[in-house]
Amino acid sequence: MxxxxxxxxxxxxxxxxxxxxWEAGIAAVLGPWARQHDPSMTDEQVLVAYSEHEAAVEAEAPTTLYPDVLREAFRRTGNALGLPVTDAEADALGTSVLRWPxxxxxxxxxxxxxxxxxxxxxxxxxxxxxxxxxxxxxxxxxxxxxxxxxxxxxxxxxxxxxxxxxxxxxxxxxxxxxxxxxxxxxxxxxxxxxxxxxxxxxxxxxxxxxxxxxxxxxxxxxxxxxxxxxxxxxxxxxxxx
The missing domain is CATH 3.40.50.1000 (HAD superfamily/HAD-like)
Structure with missing residues (x-):
């Protein structure tokens, strides 16, 4: 057409x-977190690991406000990678949207x-x-x-x-x-x-x-x-x- x-x-x-x-915004939080546990982890690798989890949370809980979607998606990403996510780390992503460039x-x-x-x-x-x-x-x-x-x-x-x-x-x-x-x-x-x-x-x-x-x-x-x-x-x- x-x-x-x-x-x-x-x-x-x-x-x-x-x-x-949004990739720069998410990677600014998830990249340093991932490299604390695995210095070889790139921003691209952690973004790919994260992607499906955010979409899944949005589909499963469609009325959840976006900051809480981000927190839960981060926790699920950590579980999938076998890496711990503290409440403070989850909050860092949940409150990061205003800083996304x-x-x-x-x-x-x-x-x-x-x-x-x-x-x-x-x-x-x-x-x-x-x-x-x-x-x-x-x-x-x-x-x-x-x-x-x-x-x-x-x-x-x-x-x-x-x-x-x-x-x-x-x-x-x-x-x-x-x-x-x-x-x-x-x-x-x-x-x-x-x-x-x-x-x-x-x-x-x-x-x-x-x-x-x-x-x-x-x-x-x-x-x-x-x-x-x-x-x-x-x-x-x-x-x-």
């Missing part, structure tokens, strides 16, 4: 992994995109966590839908039903484009409900999936860019035409 970026009036975004560097291009790209589109957040986080991250992004989003608001976490279809309902409310039905890094959390379930999508492939220079679970099924986003800046450049060019 070939799409024209100028045909859309709204963009919905995943936040963590797409706009905020934005990707360097996110704020500037969002400011450019806002000239053309309504901007919507669809994020696997709680309201407080997103509010802290949003201060780094410097953009006032038109709509914010968090896991706390919806009562479940992506890739649950309910999250995308909520997004489509909001698009209908604001007159963007059929003119909404979803922008995300995670094939597992966003592109697979988004395609299942017919959403056109843009893959921000932040890991384009790295093999493997990192902190994001393997999507397990084939999925084809409509467009792919290595960064938010590259998307913003393409959007500017589309509207200039």
């Amino acid at each position: 070939t799409i024209d970026l100028a045909d859309y009036t709204a963009l919905s975004f995943d936040c963590y992994g797409t706009l905020i560097d 934005a990707f360097p291009d996110s704020a500037e790209a969002l400011a450019r995109l806002q000239r053309h589109y309504r901007l919507i957040i669809l994020s696997n986080v709680d309201r407080e966590g997103f509010a802290g991250s949003n201060r780094q992004l410097g953009v006032e989003f038109d709509d914010i839908l968090t896991a706390q608001d919806i009562g479940s976490y992506k890739p649950n279809p309910a999250n995308f039903a909520a997004l489509l309902a909001r698009a209908d409310e604001v007159g963007a039905t059929g003119r909404l484009l979803h922008v995300a890094q995670s094939l597992f959390h966003d592109h697979v379930p988004g395609k299942a409900v017919g959403l056109p999508s843009v893959w921000i492939n932040r890991r384009h220079a790295q093999p493997g999936w990192g902190a994001t679970p393997d999507p397990r099924v084939a999925v084809q986003p409509d467009l792919e860019f290595p960064s938010m800046a590259a998307l913003a450049d393409a959007v500017d060019a589309a509207f200039d035409r």
Whole structure:
């Protein structure tokens, strides 16, 4: 499918992994912890070990607030690796979201995109966590839908039903484009409900999936860019035409 970026009036975004560097944020806590016990452990290895546990906690306990998801996922990662996790260490990850850095291009790209589109957040986080991250992004989003608001976490279809309902409310039905890094959390379930999508492939220079679970099924986003800046450049060019 070939799409024209100028045909859309709204963009919905995943936040963590797409706009905020959640792998850097998680690795800043889990990496030093792991190397206390095994100096050979790399950040990538611990992120891969962690990835499935966070997704499992979110699926099993969909109304759990994200800081507690992080704490439990850390404990499960420790159990899987045979390494102890103290309550203080679990708390360090649970309270770390506000310190997760934005990707360097996110704020500037969002400011450019806002000239053309309504901007919507669809994020696997709680309201407080997103509010802290949003201060780094410097953009006032038109709509914010968090896991706390919806009562479940992506890739649950309910999250995308909520997004489509909001698009209908604001007159963007059929003119909404979803922008995300995670094939597992966003592109697979988004395609299942017919959403056109843009893959921000932040890991384009790295093999493997990192902190994001393997999507397990084939999925084809409509467009792919290595960064938010590259998307913003393409959007500017589309509207200039």
